[in-house]
Amino acid sequence: MREKSIGYQFERFGLVLVWVAVIAIFALMRPDTFLTWSNFSSIFGSEAVLVIVTLGLIIPLTAGDFDLSIAQTLTFVSMLTAILSARVGLPIEAIVPIALLAGAAIGVVNGSITLFFRVHSLIVTLGVGTFLHGITLWMSDSQTISGVERTLMNWVIIHRMFGIPISFYYAIALALIIWYALAYTTFGQQLLFTGRGREVGRLTGVAVGRVRMTAFIASGVMGAIAGILYTGTTGSANPNSGTSLLLPAFAAAFLGATCIKPGRFNAWGSVVAVYFLVTGINGLSVLGFRTYVHDLFYGGALVLAVMVSQLVSGRKERTL
């Protein structure tokens, strides 16, 4: 009954409507430059990495765990990819499986320490992330490594479909997989139970430890995919740059939880949230606003969206 109510539908698609409104405002102000296919191709193609990091975050978040190491996993794998390609000379086909394995291994480390030593994931992943950053700085000698094989760039930003760089479609394909896994598989349900209450999950027969470990591994692999794409986007690897993606990714994950499936971290909500934020930033740049306005938009949009969402759900609770 509730799912059919207009209020609920409004809540589900509220952010999408705001996104459309933001597009409409920028389109009215700069119809000739903002409302062009090339601009939307740029919006969609430039932030695939952020979408994937956000998607990676929502898996452990659904299970009630934080993965603060995901940005450093990205940076480490990005550097590993660049070094193996530019310095060792391995072909990209050989590097990708190595990089994905490295991401999975980081997930195993995070999961093992969290589960076996019963330490909060926030602390474990913070420590593992900082440790990874140290390794990244050591193996790169704190330098940006360029000279990555051109094939990788071709398969990330140069090849296009409908004018949009192919990395966008990778992000959408991953969102599709995660959406299906969370909504229609036993693992997805177990993940949700684990997140809502570990004891309850355990009593209903869910192997909570195994589920949480799988979530950490999935998050590590997503971080690794983002790392490979990051190197493919910039054609190089910087030992610090991935770090700054962590907060925008968390912002998008929490913003995404206010729409499509309100109250739950969900794949399509995350995608909408990232592109809503990116559209805002792009529009402000096209209008020539200074970069501090970007921060005002980012922070303001997040707080406002969560406030509105709380208001709507709070009102609902009062009417029950």
Next chain:
Amino acid sequence: MKKNIELLGVASLFVLAAVLPSAAQEGLEQARQNIETYSGIPEFTAPGEPFDAKACMAGKKIFTIPASSSIPFVKTISEHKGELAAELGFEHMEWENQGNPTQWIQGIEHATNNGFDLVSLLAGADPRFFEPQVAQAQAAGVKVVTSHLTGLEQEPPAGVDAATAIDYRKAGELMADWTIAQTEGKTNALVLVSNEALSTDSIVSGLTEAFETRCPDCEYEIVNVPITDWATRIQPTVAGALQANADLNYVIPIYDSMSSFVTPAIAIAGRGESVKVATFNGTPFVLDLIRAGDVEMDIGENLDWIAHAMLDAEMRLLCDLEPIRDSKVPLRIFSAANIEEVGNPADAALGYGDAYVEGFRKLWMVSE
């Protein structure tokens, strides 16, 4: 009378029409000449008179606080200074740090408490963050200098004893000159800066002056992106500018490490053929990007040359010689035409010749 005024008006128009293109042409020629001058291997220019470095530095101690030991550019200069000090027979210590101002403060206090004669704040350790500690060190008889922090026209910041400067203004001029020469006076550029760095003012003043004097018709927009936001803000800023300005033909990130976030934005917009990148610093990975065709030009400095020049200025101060403001560290323009000279992968010390090695040793009177 009226007829005379009309005639005068027409004559003025003719004169203007004749003068304006020649002024523009003159500016273009000047820009081309500057580019040519700075594209060759630089010559050594002595920053001051010769002095007996070994004799006057005997028993003296220099303490270097680099901006961050994890930045290879700064770390390399600091290490080379240590090697030169060993060659000249006096003590030099580098304060290892990760770029945190509290670590710089610990460093300056360590130097004050351990009998060092001079503290060198190297390439970004900004004394404006710890002015009281600078004053305390000076009160204890320690000389405090900034090295490779300010431009030639900038005064020593925060009351330090001397500031050995780099010609950042010239670097700014050369970036503008390059685009003027390449576009034949039709530059339409996005200039990316980071205002919190002390050198930015100097670079930007050189760049704007070059545009104003040599190419008044050139268009450029300056956008500030704080250093901590490079990874997240540069790409959307460039993407937005490319979208808003169809005539854009240059992006000028004034520090070349910004380039890795500029080039993807240009590639995603599919404007690689029409929008070029001109930048400054000579960081090896950006020199490699010139070889790959993603960056068109980078202005570089030789790190070993900087180490020689900074130590030279610091020794002069301790030997009671005239302080050196202009380090005479030269700049060189790298582009596809001379990129092979820097090695593959690029090496920060290659491509500048070695005239300075002998030059400084003669100045210090240690030459065989």
